[in-house]
Amino acid sequence: IKGIRAANCHDCYSAAMTRAHNNANILTLGQRVVGSELAAMIAKIFLSTAFEGGRHQRRLDKIAALEEEFGQ
Numbered sequence: 001i002k003g004i005r006a007a008n009c010h011d012c013y014s015a016a017m018t019r020a021h022n023n024a025n026i027l028t029l030g031q032r033v034v035g036s037e038l039a040a041m042i043a044k045i046f047l048s049t050a051f052e053g054g055r056h057q058r059r060l061d062k063i064a065a066l067e068e069e070f071g072q
Helices: 012-022 036-048 052-068
Strands: 007-008 026-028
Touching: 007 012, 012 036, 012 052, 026 036
Parallel strands: 007 026
Antiparallel strands: none
């Protein structure tokens, strides 16, 4: 779906990096993999981490071009 960038995170590092480098806007968590305390920490980090832009923006521009080309 156009504009959706979902990430499945299992630790705090992956939550921070997917926001900072991929500008993910949907967080998914495995119920049987991540405990409730860790899930809360992951969500807090995911929501508070900003996209870095710069060299990472090129990746998003490529995805946006594909979305436009294929109408997704």
